[in-house]
Amino acid sequence: MFKSWLRNTTMATVVALAPFSAMAQAASQGGDIVVTYKDDITTLDPAIGYDWVNWSMIKSLYSRLMDYEPGTPNLVPSLAESFTVSPDGMTYTFKLRKGVKFSNGREVVASDVKYSIERAVDPKTQGPGAGFFGAIKGFEDVTGGKATTLSGIETPDAGTVVFNLSRPDATFLHVLAINFASVVPKEAVEAAAGDFGKKPVGSGTFVLKDWTIGQQLVFEKNPNYYVKDVPHIDKFTVEVGQEPLVALLRLQKGEVDIAGDGIPPAKFLEIKNSADGAKMIVDGAQLHTGYVTLNTKIKPFDNVKVRQALNMAINKDRITRILNGRATPANQPLPPLMPGYDKSFTGYAYDVAKAKALLAEAGYPNGFETTLFSTNTDPQPRIAQAIQQDLAAVGVKAEVRALAQANVISAGGTEGEAPMIWSGGMAWIADFPDASNFYGPILGCAGAVPGGWNWSWYCNKDLDARAVAADSMSDPAKSAERTATWSKIFTDIMADAPWIPVINERRVVAKSLRMGGADNIYIDPTRVINYDAIYVTK
Amino acid sequence: MALLFLRRIVQTALILLGVAAITFLLLYALPADPARMIAGRSATAQTVANIRHELGLDQPLLSQFGTYLGNLLHGNLGRSYAQKTEVWTLIVARLPATLTLMLAGIVVEVVLGLTLGTIAALRRGGPVDRLVMMASFVGVSAPQFVVALLLLYLFAVTLGWFPMSGYGTFAHVVLPATTLGVLGAGWYARMVRSAMIDVLNQDYVRTARAKGLSSRRIILRHALPNAILPVIAMIGIDIGQFMGGVVVVEAVYGWPGIGQLAWQAIQQVDIPIIMGVTLTSALAIVLGNLIADLIAPVIDPRIRTR
Numbered sequence: 001m002f003k004s005w006l007r008n009t010t011m012a013t014v015v016a017l018a019p020f021s022a023m024a025q026a027a028s029q030g031g032d033i034v035v036t037y038k039d040d041i042t043t044l045d046p047a048i049g050y051d052w053v054n055w056s057m058i059k060s061l062y063s064r065l066m067d068y069e070p071g072t073p074n075l076v077p078s079l080a081e082s083f084t085v086s087p088d089g090m091t092y093t094f095k096l097r098k099g100v101k102f103s104n105g106r107e108v109v110a111s112d113v114k115y116s117i118e119r120a121v122d123p124k125t126q127g128p129g130a131g132f133f134g135a136i137k138g139f140e141d142v143t144g145g146k147a148t149t150l151s152g153i154e155t156p157d158a159g160t161v162v163f164n165l166s167r168p169d170a171t172f173l174h175v176l177a178i179n180f181a182s183v184v185p186k187e188a189v190e191a192a193a194g195d196f197g198k199k200p201v202g203s204g205t206f207v208l209k210d211w212t213i214g215q216q217l218v219f220e221k222n223p224n225y226y227v228k229d230v231p232h233i234d235k236f237t238v239e240v241g242q243e244p245l246v247a248l249l250r251l252q253k254g255e256v257d258i259a260g261d262g263i264p265p266a267k268f269l270e271i272k273n274s275a276d277g278a279k280m281i282v283d284g285a286q287l288h289t290g291y292v293t294l295n296t297k298i299k300p301f302d303n304v305k306v307r308q309a310l311n312m313a314i315n316k317d318r319i320t321r322i323l324n325g326r327a328t329p330a331n332q333p334l335p336p337l338m339p340g341y342d343k344s345f346t347g348y349a350y351d352v353a354k355a356k357a358l359l360a361e362a363g364y365p366n367g368f369e370t371t372l373f374s375t376n377t378d379p380q381p382r383i384a385q386a387i388q389q390d391l392a393a394v395g396v397k398a399e400v401r402a403l404a405q406a407n408v409i410s411a412g413g414t415e416g417e418a419p420m421i422w423s424g425g426m427a428w429i430a431d432f433p434d435a436s437n438f439y440g441p442i443l444g445c446a447g448a449v450p451g452g453w454n455w456s457w458y459c460n461k462d463l464d465a466r467a468v469a470a471d472s473m474s475d476p477a478k479s480a481e482r483t484a485t486w487s488k489i490f491t492d493i494m495a496d497a498p499w500i501p502v503i504n505e506r507r508v509v510a511k512s513l514r515m516g517g518a519d520n521i522y523i524d525p526t527r528v529i530n531y532d533a534i535y536v537t538k
Numbered sequence: 539m540a541l542l543f544l545r546r547i548v549q550t551a552l553i554l555l556g557v558a559a560i561t562f563l564l565l566y567a568l569p570a571d572p573a574r575m576i577a578g579r580s581a582t583a584q585t586v587a588n589i590r591h592e593l594g595l596d597q598p599l600l601s602q603f604g605t606y607l608g609n610l611l612h613g614n615l616g617r618s619y620a621q622k623t624e625v626w627t628l629i630v631a632r633l634p635a636t637l638t639l640m641l642a643g644i645v646v647e648v649v650l651g652l653t654l655g656t657i658a659a660l661r662r663g664g665p666v667d668r669l670v671m672m673a674s675f676v677g678v679s680a681p682q683f684v685v686a687l688l689l690l691y692l693f694a695v696t697l698g699w700f701p702m703s704g705y706g707t708f709a710h711v712v713l714p715a716t717t718l719g720v721l722g723a724g725w726y727a728r729m730v731r732s733a734m735i736d737v738l739n740q741d742y743v744r745t746a747r748a749k750g751l752s753s754r755r756i757i758l759r760h761a762l763p764n765a766i767l768p769v770i771a772m773i774g775i776d777i778g779q780f781m782g783g784v785v786v787v788e789a790v791y792g793w794p795g796i797g798q799l800a801w802q803a804i805q806q807v808d809i810p811i812i813m814g815v816t817l818t819s820a821l822a823i824v825l826g827n828l829i830a831d832l833i834a835p836v837i838d839p840r841i842r843t844r
Contacts, residue, residue, distance in 0.1 A: 038789075039802050042620045050578045126622070131582040143584050187595035197622050213631040214794030215705060239704075241792040245687075246703045255702075399703050406570030407764045413574065431580055441579050451571065451586055453579040 014505025031536030032235040035258035036242035039474045043197030046182035047120040047127040058200035060531040062182035062202035070533040072521030073433030089168040089474030094161045102185045103207045110155035129180030135169035156437035170474040205231040205532045232535035262508035268324045282509045284523030287430035292454040293421045294498040305362035307497035309347035312355035313394045330501035338507045340435035340486040355394045373418045375425035376402040384422045412455035458498035550824045557775045557820040616810035625814040636795030640780045646719025651726020659734030659745045671803040677724030686717045705790035714791040733765035774830025778823035
């Protein structure tokens, strides 16, 4: 699917694909639904919002040059009508769709695209997404405070945007599809006086009608949206502050349509085995890998044999059982849904005897003592304990240190601090469906710095060079080669074993019986709940 | 009286300053970097550094605290790190819900505590007394989240008498207020019972009885006002207790108050919000004690002469 998209782009121009054709079948129009979440919505500002709850709402409030077919990792033009890529991969030219309007009534023009991306990069915005736009010419000048506009974005006329890159970036179209590239009107941002996150204006499928802080947000369908019959529902109300257990009870009574936080682990089997349970549970794969980092800068994890031995010591099947089967064992960093996942790779099989032998070979016949960090919300400490027991079976005594998420992140980014970290609960989901997103920050040298997210502190210059080479293959004709290169990088990493890939966790959303649509639009790989595609039956 | 008031205001300011200093220093001593939390995992070192600079986190701690206090004196609690909204706006939007819940909780605990305590005192040693004391013991010991879930399951899910969660009508407040009040009611029942037993053995009660007053009048007019004194003193302290309890109760019932706000902010290391809620709670506790001190002489003339 990924390849076929790339083949289209070789035609130089992509004719306006009906971006949402996939969901045209039999989705009925109309209906108001209620969605619940435990936590309040932090912000709806696309340059700032970066958690999995506001992510899907921001997706629907705004539009971007590129987007994905619902339920898939397939890129399609969205606000762009068509685009061309120069043969050297350094220039991208987009033609905007005509007549698209912001919800304040003004037409979307090319300078809005330029302004929005510059705003996301501007240090004053304090946005987390600035780094994604690093390939655009002039990026360093803006982040370094030397300029306020990106010299690499040109707008020759109101309907054309040209991006000049400073280096080829094969992920650039994905970058234009992430939330940080959402198009916003400058006048509305300025009118909101720093509070745009609570007073959003966009050109997406929905418009925010009302926000009662701490209670609810009301989203109404944008009647002028540029794709016919999208979205399907007229309105969705997000009620916040709802404990998952309470949300579930309300869902069973028919007061709630989607319980966004899913099903508490303790309740899962009961719901699953209830009469309508199977129809209420949406259980879908996401771009997620849960892993244990082995800090290559701390003894004895500097010894590759020790790292390999521990890779054989973990009973991953038991961990999937702790999660009520809502996960599958992993053997490589990439999740199965990600282009580049190697189906034939087997990794390190669970083998206690072999693990012990390898530890003895490494000079630790009686094991050693170490510390395993984990976040402190259920079920993560229980998983950490399972890992602890598995380690004990090969003679390694690990003390489990369960801390708040922020503290674990801090320990991971401090050199020499955390020997092992179980990554669960740190919401490790890819920003966009491209293998490179699983390398740079978490396995590359760039992330192995104080404050970084490469908690193995693993730095392999050779692999880094191969990663740069792969990301330079922006010629669509080389896409297969590029995916294969990435695939090999991730399986080669496993020879050095900086991680123990443990599981690929699936997300669970609970929905009422009247909600229609395939499972993959409730757990959409690029946006979690796809409010544009879901519909009410009857 | 005026002097007492003045002294109290100075004390309040000092307490708030102390709370601000301790909370601030503790929060920044935590091994968690707010800039890194905001920046997320794909951020470059430059992005993190920029965010840190914009938030002023690259300044020395004391100068950061100085800036914070300076803003505080101007009534400015700062902007939330994660939400980029004024903290004051967020607290004001949620404060009415928390105050409503606390007030309702106090009504529940006082009414329930007084009634049960009085009944137990009058039926001293009997089965009713024992039942009430046992119930109060359970009320005092049961963790609030357990009480919350039990009440929710029984009265909202099974019987359907009250809504399961939310805010806005009288029906919504019943279960959260009861959850919050049960703990205090347990204490009050015990306190009132022993105070009542004391008072009922006093000479003036015997005199009143000898005068031929009805027992209802003896209890309501003579005994209860005396037995109630410790309860009044407790209510002020309870406001502080409630500030802790509302975090749990608001979470279970989806009550949109400041406890919920604090809980979410802690997880995001959103220091301005944590500071704002802590200071608001500290202010509420101090005010609660002040009110209790001011009311006590009105009810008990013996304190006035001091």
